[in-house]
Amino acid sequence: MSVPLLDLRAQYERLRREIEPVVAEVFESQRFIGGPHVEALEQAIAGYCEAREAVAVASGTDALLLLLKAAGVGPGDEVITSPFTFFATAGAVVNVGATPVFVDIDPETYNLSAPGVEAAISHRTKAVIPVHLFGHCADMAPMNAAAKRHNLTVIEDAAQSIGARYYEGRSGNLGDAGAISFFPSKNLGGAGDGGMVTAMDAALADRVRLLRNHGDEGGYMYSAVGTNSRLDALQAAVLCVKLRHLDTWIAERRANAEYYNARFADVEEIVTPVEREGCYHVYNQYVIRLPERDRARQYLGELGIGCAVYYPLPLHRQECFAHLGYHPGSMPESNRASEEVLALPVFPELTREQQDEVVAAVKQHLAAV
Numbered sequence: 001m002s003v004p005l006l007d008l009r010a011q012y013e014r015l016r017r018e019i020e021p022v023v024a025e026v027f028e029s030q031r032f033i034g035g036p037h038v039e040a041l042e043q044a045i046a047g048y049c050e051a052r053e054a055v056a057v058a059s060g061t062d063a064l065l066l067l068l069k070a071a072g073v074g075p076g077d078e079v080i081t082s083p084f085t086f087f088a089t090a091g092a093v094v095n096v097g098a099t100p101v102f103v104d105i106d107p108e109t110y111n112l113s114a115p116g117v118e119a120a121i122s123h124r125t126k127a128v129i130p131v132h133l134f135g136h137c138a139d140m141a142p143m144n145a146a147a148k149r150h151n152l153t154v155i156e157d158a159a160q161s162i163g164a165r166y167y168e169g170r171s172g173n174l175g176d177a178g179a180i181s182f183f184p185s186k187n188l189g190g191a192g193d194g195g196m197v198t199a200m201d202a203a204l205a206d207r208v209r210l211l212r213n214h215g216d217e218g219g220y221m222y223s224a225v226g227t228n229s230r231l232d233a234l235q236a237a238v239l240c241v242k243l244r245h246l247d248t249w250i251a252e253r254r255a256n257a258e259y260y261n262a263r264f265a266d267v268e269e270i271v272t273p274v275e276r277e278g279c280y281h282v283y284n285q286y287v288i289r290l291p292e293r294d295r296a297r298q299y300l301g302e303l304g305i306g307c308a309v310y311y312p313l314p315l316h317r318q319e320c321f322a323h324l325g326y327h328p329g330s331m332p333e334s335n336r337a338s339e340e341v342l343a344l345p346v347f348p349e350l351t352r353e354q355q356d357e358v359v360a361a362v363k364q365h366l367a368a369v
């Protein structure tokens, strides 16, 4: 039996009857940009994330980019972030002309290490971008405290973490603003690209609203140079439907993660994901560490079991960042993670039988190495 890493067809089968009418409605209206579906999604996401505001944009990458611009981050400025994340986090920093400053991760959660952040703050630092990697929130309290002392903007990269909790807070309301992605493989995935800014700082939200539409104040009067980063009505209509199911899907992901954790509990060589006190993990990815990772990936692949490495090369060692001058051996925890991690299927529709298959394959790999 083959097991995919993600099965979006299975999700679509569950939703077809709800999605088809709203898509038809958008076509009937022939209103494809902005409009009531986009506004409804913004309100629903702000409510869901318990954030003051939400502004729909064209992608998670644009959400980061426009937030950095809105916060006034530009040439000569430094932005502290993680080297163990999807490329877009640091790419956005470079695309506004600023310099990413990498701080190594906490090996338990794979998230930016809070004490490291404080130590990396310089007179050029303007912002910090903690990433809630795999769906587990970064340790925000000490980072927010350091940011406040140094007057920095805190932008959460919440691309993988919608629905996650950190004590009383939720992913998207834990800093000044957050960037959500609706890329199809995220927990709330659209039928294409899409993104959302959530903000606790109303001025930042207003600025993003201006910048996503070229800086148009209305009537073709421009007070700033923005870009075209609007969300399609079709995406918003589909996402409004899917949002109603998100909590169920997260509960299913969590149950799948718990099942793996129990099945791997007696396997000494495997490190299963942690959920810190006060945190609620949403498992956009279920990531383990195991010996001979590359061989494991190949073996599972041969058996038709989907798995993936997020991420195989930390950002401080990417060719495009060579000019930043990092020693390849710096960021030892990010380096070690990049060699040891493997993401296993955890999607909501995964069956126990499929999970047993995955567990058996992982155990066979361990027996062989």
Ligand SMILES: *Cc1c(COP(=O)(O)O)cnc(C)c1O
Residues within 6 Å of the ligand: 059, 060, 061, 062, 085, 086, 088, 089, 131, 157, 159, 160, 180, 181, 182, 183, 193, 194, 195
């Ligand atoms: C997916 C992702 C992004 C980018 O989102 P897009 O919608 O694909 O542009 C940014 N950061 C992280 C951590 C991501 O996983």
